[in-house]
Amino acid sequence: MRLTFEQLKQEFERVLLARGVKAELADECATMFAQTTESGVYSHGVNRFPRFIQQLEAGDIIPDAQPTKALALGAIEQWDAHRSIGNLTAKKMMDRAIELADGHGIGLVALRNANHWMRGGSYGWQAAEKGYIGICWTNSIAVMPPWGAKECRIGTNPLIVAVPGTPITMVDMSMSMFSYGMLEVNRLAGRELPVDGGFDDQGNLTKEPSVIEKNRRILPMGYWKGSGMSIVLDMIATLLSDGASVAEVTEDNSDEYGISQIFIAIEVDKLISGDNRDAKLKRIVEYVKTAERSDPEVAVRLPGHEFTQLLAENRRNGINVDDSVWAKIKAL
Ligand SMILES: NC(=O)C1=CN([C@@H]2O[C@H](COP(=O)(O)OP(=O)(O)OC[C@H]3O[C@@H](n4cnc5c(N)ncnc54)[C@H](OP(=O)(O)O)[C@@H]3O)[C@@H](O)[C@H]2O)C=CC1
Ligand SMILES: O=C(O)C(=O)C(=O)[C@H](O)[C@@H](O)CO
Numbered sequence: 001m002r003l004t005f006e007q008l009k010q011e012f013e014r015v016l017l018a019r020g021v022k023a024e025l026a027d028e029c030a031t032m033f034a035q036t037t038e039s040g041v042y043s044h045g046v047n048r049f050p051r052f053i054q055q056l057e058a059g060d061i062i063p064d065a066q067p068t069k070a071l072a073l074g075a076i077e078q079w080d081a082h083r084s085i086g087n088l089t090a091k092k093m094m095d096r097a098i099e100l101a102d103g104h105g106i107g108l109v110a111l112r113n114a115n116h117w118m119r120g121g122s123y124g125w126q127a128a129e130k131g132y133i134g135i136c137w138t139n140s141i142a143v144m145p146p147w148g149a150k151e152c153r154i155g156t157n158p159l160i161v162a163v164p165g166t167p168i169t170m171v172d173m174s175m176s177m178f179s180y181g182m183l184e185v186n187r188l189a190g191r192e193l194p195v196d197g198g199f200d201d202q203g204n205l206t207k208e209p210s211v212i213e214k215n216r217r218i219l220p221m222g223y224w225k226g227s228g229m230s231i232v233l234d235m236i237a238t239l240l241s242d243g244a245s246v247a248e249v250t251e252d253n254s255d256e257y258g259i260s261q262i263f264i265a266i267e268v269d270k271l272i273s274g275d276n277r278d279a280k281l282k283r284i285v286e287y288v289k290t291a292e293r294s295d296p297e298v299a300v301r302l303p304g305h306e307f308t309q310l311l312a313e314n315r316r317n318g319i320n321v322d323d324s325v326w327a328k329i330k331a332l
Contacts, residue, residue, distance in 0.1 A: 001326060002318030009034040012049060015332045019056055021063045025085065032087045036119045038319055040310035043181025044119040046321050047188075050328045052086075052116070060257035061085055061115050067092060070112075070242075075104035078241060079111045083257055086115030087122070090136075093263045094123040098132055101265035109263040112243025114138070116256060121172030121304075123263060124162030128170065133266040134162040139234040139246050141256035144176050144218050147227035150199075152216050154230045155246040156180070157237075162304070164268055165281045170304030175230035177219045183209040188322045237262050 012030035017023065033052075037045030055061050065084035069077055077100065081089045093109045100107025117123070117138055127134025140155035156179055162170035178186070178197045186193055187209040196205035198212035198219045205219070212218050220226030238245040243260035244252070268277065289300050314320075 001321055001323055003321050003326070004318060005034050005038050005315070008037055008046060008319065008321070011329055015049075015053060015329065016056075018332075019053070021056075025063055025088065028088055029085055032091070032122070033118070036087075036122060037321070038311060038314050039119075039307055040314060041119045041121065042321070043179060043185050046319075046329070047181060047184060047325050048116075048118055050325075050332065052118070053332055055115070055255065055257065058255065060255050067111070075100050075106050076108045076110070076240070079109055081111050081114040083113050083115055086117040087119075089114060090117035090123050090261065090263070091126065093261070094126050094134065094136065094265065097263040097265040098127055098130055101132055101267050105267045105270070107265045108240070110237065110240035110243075111261045111263070112241035112258075114243075114259050114261050116140070116259070117261065119172070120158045120160045121162070121170055124160035124170050124172060125168060125304075125307075127265045128162035128164040128168040131164045131269050133164065133264075133268060134160065134170075135264040135266070136160050136262060137233050137237065138261040139237050139244075139249070139259050141253075141259075142246050142250040143180065143216060144220060144227075144230065145216075146231070147220055147224040150203075150217060153246075153250075154220075154227060155234060156218070157230045157233045157246075159229070159233060163281070165278070167305050167308050169281075169285075169302050170307075172303070173221065175221060175226045175233070177221045177226070178209075178212075180213065180218070183213050183218075187213065188324065234260075 009030045012033045013026050016026035033045055033049055062083045063085055065082035067079050067081045067084055067089050070080050071078040093111050097107040097109045123136045124134035137159045139157050142152045143156055144154050145152055146154050156174040156176045158174045160172045162168055193207040193209055196207055199217040200206040200211050201215055234246045237260035241260040244258050249259055291300055
């Protein structure tokens with residue numbers, strides 16, 4: 001079905017208010033979920049809302065908690081989220097990293113005791129829209145086997161790198177070949193994955209999302225490379241935030257909360273003139289896009305470049321929401 005931004009926001013807000021979330025917080029949180037969905041990232045917008053409510057009801061998320069600064073070291077700060085609402089706090093932390101970058105050229109905020117932030121790209125985009133390079137990542141509960149294993153011991157730990165420009169170029173990617181959210185999107189659409197996404201129970205690579213969702217033998221992106229990146233991203237987030245690692249979250253907690261996150265903003269405009277920046281970015285983009293195509297019918301595209309058009313289409317035609325997901329939300 002197709003819904004408007006307002007219909008989404010109103011329903012999200014209804015569910016949040018009914019669970020005692022204060023009006024201002026419910027409005028802000030519902031807006032972020034609706035914005036993520038309107039941007040076309042259904043996996044971590046509307047589709048993820050029931051799971052967010054389940055963790056709110058379980059007490060994993062403490063809606064009235066507010067992040068506090070634990071330590072300041074010039075361009076680096078360490079904050080404690082106190083298990084506040086994940087997307088609202090992540091937005092505040094990227095804004096803080098931008099403030100630090102404004103004064104120091106670069107700003108890094110390390111956050112502990114955090115909750116799932118939904119679409120990581122929201123925070124990279126947030127920085128890039130203000131003219132800063134935005135880099136952020138999070139650890140998670142163990143949901144991926146390290147390369148060579150069958151048992152989940154590492155996180156999907158998405159890494160986001162956003163570069164300001166027109167349009168913004170942004171890589172927002174799980175350390176797994178597909179996020180669980182994208183497995184669900186493909187399953188709900190009745191699609192096979194475009195490339196192998198994990199192993200079946202016999203240890204063979206598979207494109208079948210439901211098999212991977214069930215056995216959790218999800219494939220690290222780039223095989224051993226994604227596995228290694230997941231591990232070092234976890235280590236850095238854990239050390240700089242003095243927070244919980246994937247191992248601690250998984251072994252010490254009853255679910256995925258109390259995670260660790262990194263937010264980095266880097267100044268650009270004081271290092272290169274606007275005209276020079278745009279000319280250089282244009283040359284990179286054109287050089288990439290004009291490569292001889294594998295399939296003459298399929299254009300080479302850069303990550304993040306489709307969001308502007310996707311947003312315009314969703315605003316014009318309505319946002320395509322899976323019926324079964326909407327039924328779940330209406331029943332909350
Ligand atoms: N614990 C957590 O918080 C987790 C959150 N997530 C979130 O889930 C969402 C989905 O992650 P993921 O499954 O990795 O997303 P995708 O695999 O859909 O996309 C990953 C990246 O690859 C780019 N890309 C995809 N297809 C192409 C293509 N054909 N050509 C060029 N670039 C391409 C995407 O650009 P584009 O966006 O333009 O398509 C994006 O930057 C993200 O927002 C992520 O932050 C994921 C895992 C865990
Ligand atoms: O992969 C996802 O999608 C995703 O958000 C995660 O990996 C989460 O960390 C975990 O909750 C599994 O959904």
